[in-house]
Amino acid sequence: MSDLTSEVIEAKRAALALAALPSETKDRALEAMAAALESHKAGILEANAEDVRDSEGKIPPEMMRRLKTDAGKVDDMIASMKSVASLPDPVGETMDTVELDEGLTLYQIRCPIGLVGVIFEARPEVVPQIMSLCLKSGNAVVFKGGSEAKRSNRALFDILRDAAASEGVPKEAFVLMESREDVSEILKLDGVIDLLVPRGSYSFVKYIQDNTKIPVLGHSAGVCHVYIDGAAELQKAIDVTVDSKAQYPAVCNAAEQLLVDRKIAKFILPRVADALIAKGVEIRASPECMPHLLGLPVKEATEADKSAEYDDRIINVRIVDGLEDAIAQINTYGSHHTDCIVTEDRRAAERFIKGVDSADVMVNASTRFADGYRFGKGAEIGISTGKVHARGPMGMEGLCIYKYVVIGNGQKVADYTGPHAKKYLHRHIQKKLDLGE
Incomplete structure (x- = not known):
């Protein structure tokens, strides 16, 4: 040994x-x-x-x-x-x-x-x-x-x-x-x-x-998304996107993907891109984004960028056809880690929360909040994107796990079987285990 x-x-x-x-x-x-x-x-x-x-x-x-x-x-x-x-x-x-x-x-x-x-x-x-x-x-x-x-x-x-x-x-x-x-x-x-x-x-x-x-x-890869909904407020969308990507890019809860509703792409894309570039972020954009980003130092994205985890000052940007398309793309290309919607529409937020299959879902808040210390857990053992035992910032x-403790007074299972069996109560009560009783 x-x-x-x-x-x-x-x-x-x-x-x-x-x-x-x-x-x-x-x-x-x-x-x-x-x-x-x-x-x-x-x-x-x-x-x-x-x-x-x-x-x-x-x-x-x-x-x-x-x-x-x-x-x-x-x-x-x-x-x-x-x-x-x-x-x-x-x-x-x-x-x-x-x-x-x-x-x-x-x-x-x-x-x-x-x-x-x-x-x-x-x-x-x-x-x-x-x-x-x-x-x-x-x-x-x-x-x-x-x-x-x-x-x-x-x-x-x-x-x-x-x-x-x-x-x-x-x-x-x-x-x-x-x-x-x-x-x-x-x-x-x-x-x-x-x-x-x-x-x-x-x-x-x-x-x-x-x-x-x-x-x-x-956890699997940290392919985190920010989706700017058609009902988003401009400055809020810029602030949340920039913080999600640029506050600390080398971590798994930093945003790697930016999705923008087609209805507002012409108006919001150049402003968000300007703010990101000012923070030293490289923009990789889908071809349909390019007309809205003229004059900006933008690279054309590849298919692989849709599911990329950069851990760096790089973000992939693409246009989506509304909320349902955003949800579908997040569930397809994301890693079920942390994803965000920016919107002033309460129903859109509710649908996003229910539809996105991720450990952490943010509404009008940076993906960087997905952290054990920020969640009030004191610190973080890790982040789990699985669905067994624990999920999200842990x-x-x-x-901890649990054990079962039964406190009785000589009871026998035999008394609860047969034609004259006693009935179980199975009644949930508010009572802590206290062996000093």
Whole structure:
């Protein structure tokens, strides 16, 4: 058995202890971790600067943007950690209570998944995000970050693990892998790791899904749309489109596709394009858009652009024949991640919400709001575009499952069978599990 496998098995054992920690201990640990990030900010930035220097010219520009960490990003990590500390503890929450019979009660109780494996690329902020969510939800975690961020990841991991341990959290609950060979090894540990969460490009997520028996919770490509409806207000449409594309283009919730209702294309297309170009965005447009974009530096789009995820300052623009055509194109060419409508028509908004099959649907709001921290989840374990267990930006609810607890007083199933069987009540009641009653 390798040293890594031994560490992972130890983390699995530690998960049981972590699941039983009181809320107060977990919250004190999170506050200590936030304070440690503040006091070690200079060291974190120095480690990241070394990673950036080593990666210059070796990784794509969008990956470099994710890798770079400044003081503002560290402040965001601290705020996120404090936000998780302020959230209610999900562990032990009573989700549902059913009175099966007098004195025989069934409780559905929220509990941790156990040991979570997180594999990610180029984003050092994932370490504090995941560690805080896993700690609060009672899960142990095994990390594997990209080699391009190895110093940043190690600095953050050591700072956070030591701070948590100072408040009584078992250090064994957190494991950081650092070699590429480690990934192949943990993909085989389906009897130990309960859930894998890959964070990175679509091809990266697909590779993980195709090479393990461990359940994988990930997202497909981030092909997000903004649809400007015929009833859109001009400035609102410009503001939402520009923010969705240009606020931070190298992430999966940035808009890649802009659809414009044919009825207003002549009027709105040149104004939206002007605003995007002013932010350094390259416009790739369908042939029927071109007459409305004369004089602007626009490239003609190809068929492949309809489903492209650029992760860069590029957007594909095309004209659609109204709301139903927009919905059909989003469901056909999109990735069921995040899609937006800009409209002042309430019925159009309702139809869009019902018709678009995506994890996140925005009405008159930027696609960039599709984020665990912005959704009030404290931080984000990842984004799921699937339809099993969790969907969309995942906070602690995505790290929890449930168990059933039946409290009785000597009841037997035999009494509920046969010609003189007792009847079940199956009555849902508002009652929390309290073993001290």
